[in-house]
Amino acid sequence: xxxxxxEDLKYTDTHEWVRIKGDLAQIGIxxxxxxxxxxxxxxxxxxxxxxxKKGEELCVVESVKSVSEIYAPVSGRITNVNKKLxxxxxxxxxxxxxxxxxxxxxxxxxxxxxxLLDAEAYKRII
Amino acid sequence: xxxxxxLHKVHEKMGAKFTEFAGHMMPxxxxxxxxxxxxxxxxxxxxxxxxxxxLWITGKEAEKLISFTTVEDASRIKDGMSQYTVIxxxxxxxxxxxxxxxxxxxxxxxxxxxxxxxxNEWLNEQAEKHDICASAEDVSRDYVxxxxxxxxxxxxxxxxxxxxxxxxxxxxxxxxxxxxxxxIISHTGYTGELGxxxxxxPTALAEDLFYKILDAGEEYGIQPIGLGARDTLRLEKGFILxxxxxxxxxxxxxxxxxxxxxxxHEFIGKKPLLRQKEKGDYERLTCLLCIDxxxxxxxxxxxxxxxxxxxxxxxxxxxxxxxxxxxxxxxPDYREKDTVLDIIIRGKPVKAKVVKPPFVSKDxxxxxxxxx
Numbered sequence: 364x365x366x367x368x369x370e371d372l373k374y375t376d377t378h379e380w381v382r383i384k385g386d387l388a389q390i391g392i393x394x395x396x397x398x399x400x401x402x403x404x405x406x407x408x409x410x411x412x413x414x415x416k417k418g419e420e421l422c423v424v425e426s427v428k429s430v431s432e433i434y435a436p437v438s439g440r441i442t443n444v445n446k447k448l449x450x451x452x453x454x455x456x457x458x459x460x461x462x463x464x465x466x467x468x469x470x471x472x473x474x475x476x477x478x479l480l481d482a483e484a485y486k487r488i489i
Numbered sequence: 490x491x492x493x494x495x496l497h498k499v500h501e502k503m504g505a506k507f508t509e510f511a512g513h514m515m516p517x518x519x520x521x522x523x524x525x526x527x528x529x530x531x532x533x534x535x536x537x538x539x540x541x542x543x544l545w546i547t548g549k550e551a552e553k554l555i556s557f558t559t560v561e562d563a564s565r566i567k568d569g570m571s572q573y574t575v576i577x578x579x580x581x582x583x584x585x586x587x588x589x590x591x592x593x594x595x596x597x598x599x600x601x602x603x604x605x606x607x608x609n610e611w612l613n614e615q616a617e618k619h620d621i622c623a624s625a626e627d628v629s630r631d632y633v634x635x636x637x638x639x640x641x642x643x644x645x646x647x648x649x650x651x652x653x654x655x656x657x658x659x660x661x662x663x664x665x666x667x668x669x670x671x672x673i674i675s676h677t678g679y680t681g682e683l684g685x686x687x688x689x690x691p692t693a694l695a696e697d698l699f700y701k702i703l704d705a706g707e708e709y710g711i712q713p714i715g716l717g718a719r720d721t722l723r724l725e726k727g728f729i730l731x732x733x734x735x736x737x738x739x740x741x742x743x744x745x746x747x748x749x750x751x752x753x754h755e756f757i758g759k760k761p762l763l764r765q766k767e768k769g770d771y772e773r774l775t776c777l778l779c780i781d782x783x784x785x786x787x788x789x790x791x792x793x794x795x796x797x798x799x800x801x802x803x804x805x806x807x808x809x810x811x812x813x814x815x816x817x818x819x820x821p822d823y824r825e826k827d828t829v830l831d832i833i834i835r836g837k838p839v840k841a842k843v844v845k846p847p848f849v850s851k852d853x854x855x856x857x858x859x860x861x
Contacts, residue, residue, distance in 0.1 A: 402523040404806045405784050407835070423835065425784050427522040427806055428717050449782070 366394040366489065369460050373476065374485035375436045380460060381479055384467070388437045388476075391464045392424065392455065395489045400426040403455045406448040409466055413441050417475050421466060424455065433465065437475045443467040494539040495633050495692035499699055503713055511603030511732070513540035515716050522717035526808040529680055529722055531854060533639035533706050534714035535699065538679075542605035543632040543688065546589070546596040546612065548623030555589060555596060558615050560741060562754040566591050571662045571675050574749050575741050576600075576608060577758030581765065582738040584611060586731050586746070590662040590675055597673065597688065598625070601731045605629045615757065633695035637702060638684030638714075638722075640854065645706035646685060657685070668701040670694045679719060681726030681847060721805050724814060727776050727846025733787060733802045734774060734816065740765055743818065745774045772799065772818040776846045777832060779813035783839035790833045791817055798823045801832060809849045809857075815841065 368374075373381040378396035382389040397403065405425040415421060421435040444466045447454060455463035470476070480488075492513050494500070500507070505516035516537065518525055528534050546554060555563040561574040571590040575583045585608055589598040600608040605627045612625035637646055643654050649668040657663060662675035670689060678684035689695045703711055723730065734744055740758075741750060742765055750762070765771055779785065785804030790797055799819035807814045815832060823830060824843050831838035850856075 401518065401521045404523070404811075405782070425806070427721060427808070428517070430784075430786065 366398055367460070368393070368395075368482050368486050368489075370482045372460065373436070373479035373481065375434065375479060376488055377434050378489075379433060379436050381436045381476070382464075383476065386470055387442060388439070388468045388470050389464050390421070390433075390436060390466050390468065391459055392433060393485070393489075394459050396431075397456045397459045397463070400424065400429065400431060401456070402426055403452045406452045406455070406465070408444040408446070408448060409441050411441055411444055415439065415441060415468065424452075435468065436479060437468055437470050437472075439468040439471040441466055442469050492540075494537055495695055496537045496539065496699055499696055500537065500713070505713075505715060508716060510540060510716055511601070513602055515540050516713070518715040518717045519713050522715070522721060523808045525712055525714045525718035526721050528710065528712045529639045529682060529714060529718065530809060530849075531640070532709045533637065533641040533645050533711045534718070535702050535706065535711060536636040536638065536714045536719060537699070538634045538636050538686075538719070539632070540602035541634050542600040542602065542608065542627070542629045543634070544598040544600065544605065544609055544612070545626045545628055546598055546623060547594070547626070550622040551594075551596055554612060554616050554621045554623040554625075555598075556754055557619065557621065557756055558612055559587075559589070560750040560756055560758075562751040563589075563591075563596075565751070568593060569661055569663055571660050571677060575746060576611065577741070577756070577762075579757055579761075580738075581740045581758040581761035583731070583735045583741060583744065584608065586729060586735070588675075588677060590673065592662060592664070592673065599634075604731075628690075631690045631692065633689045633692045635687045635689060635695070635699065635702070636678055636680075636684060637687070637706075638678045638680040639682050641706065641709035641711075642682070642684045645702065645709060645711060648705040649701060654685070668698055670698050672698075679728060680722040681728070681849070681851075682722075721808055724803055724805055724816065725807050725809060725847060725849040727816065727848065729774075730803055736802065739818075740771070742766060743771050743773055770821060772820055773824060774802075774816055775799065775819040775824040776844050776848065777801075777815045777817065777830065777841040778810075778844045778848060779815075779832070780829070780840040780842055782813075783832070783834045783837075784813045785815035785832045785834060785839070785841070789815070789817075791819060792831045792833060792838065793823050798830065804832075807848055809853055813839070813841070814848045819843075
């Protein structure tokens with residue numbers, strides 16, 4: 364089954380996507396990830412204000428059957444989280460790249476963005 | 490080695506996502522666990538549960554063998570009846586829970602997936618040891634087991650048989666022709682809904698029957714259902730999953746299965762059970778409904794005021810209630826109805842209250858429709 368990969372985003376090999384908005388990195392999980400999880404029924408959002416390092420566990424997304432860790436693609440301070448996901452976690456399934464965004468991080472070190480995958484590279488690993 | 494169901498290709502064609510369970514590759518879901526779960530509660534679903542085991546118990550003293558190796562007095566279970574019971578070790582802990590069906594001069598027992606060899610060997614060992622003229626035969630590979638469950642299950646199957654299915658009462662069993670296939674039908678199931686289970690042999694007949702049941706149920710919106718929904722359906726009703734709830738060695742008293750025990754007959758494990766019954770201070774299986782957000786999982790600790798009082802054996806998000814639900818063993822002082830306990834999920838306490846099962850009542854659909 365082919366899943367959507369957006370050309371204008373960056374990706375990780377753990378299936379997170381990054382949308383660069385100036386100094387902020389908006390983060391979510393890819394269409395591939397949400398289709399593997401199927402119904403997402405619970406999201407434990409990270410805490411606003413917390414510092415996080417690239418590769419650390421950012422938050423947890425749960426389906427009926429499984430618990431999935433989501434990892435921070437960049438280091439920085441968490442400035443914003445998508446509170447809507449607490450009431451309607453299934454938005455991630457419906458709109459993984461837009462309404463289903465999970466958190467925003469103030470990028471500490473812009474050079475970390477270089478090691479992210481572009482759309483073509485991500486397509487090759489799924 | 491992982492065993493595939495005789496219907497594996499059918500599941501592949503229907504887009505199943507597979508999982509391994511007790512050495513068997515079975516569909517986890519076809520569309521989604523939540524969707525399949527709600528379809529069974531609202532209408533009808535078709536399950537392939539061929540991973541379960543089938544044993545024939547035969548011989549002059551077949552009834553005696555069952556009475557001795559389970560907590561049931563099998564003389565109470567007449568021809569055409571089935572019963573849910575447990576098989577115990579000498580120390581009173583459960584080897585397996587199972588249903589057995591009385592069919593003429595023999596019995597069909599349905600142990601759990603992956604337990605066929607163990608239960609078969611145990612029964613034959615006990616027959617020999619205690620000079621009981623009976624034997625067990627493992628015929629699991631000869632049977633496909635189909636479960637048709639949900640409010641529209643009877644209507645679906647009725648289209649495929651001349652037998653008035655209303656005459657197959659709760660826990661009754663018999664031979665029957667369904668869509669021209671002679672099989673064993675029982676009014677049993679693992680979902681808490683109206684439903685039937687079919688034992689089909691030889692397995693070559695099962696594929697056609699599977700499709701015919703899907704055709705018959707099409708007007709009701711029938712779907713094939715995977716093991717994912719099978720687990721959420723049973724947990725919503727407070728039914729036991731042997732691999733979880735008997736893990737580490739549990740007695741039927743601890744598992745709140747005392748109601749299955751017929752104390753007026755001799756059975757393996759009776760003496761230690763009587764001793765435990767007398768002492769009374771044992772942990773018991775307890776149902777917890779989450780008050781806070783969070784999904785309890787197997788292994789989560791249960792606490793009261795920071796003190797450990799138990800552990801979760803089964804947990805999930807209830808698709809009907811949209812709340813976390815769990816079963817676990819709790820110390821006896823902490824399980825009075827409405828007691829609020831903490832389930833520790835990823836290091837954080839999530840409040841949950843003790844409830845009497847089922848989590849989802851028989852009236853759920855009526856109430857749900859009434860609220861629209």
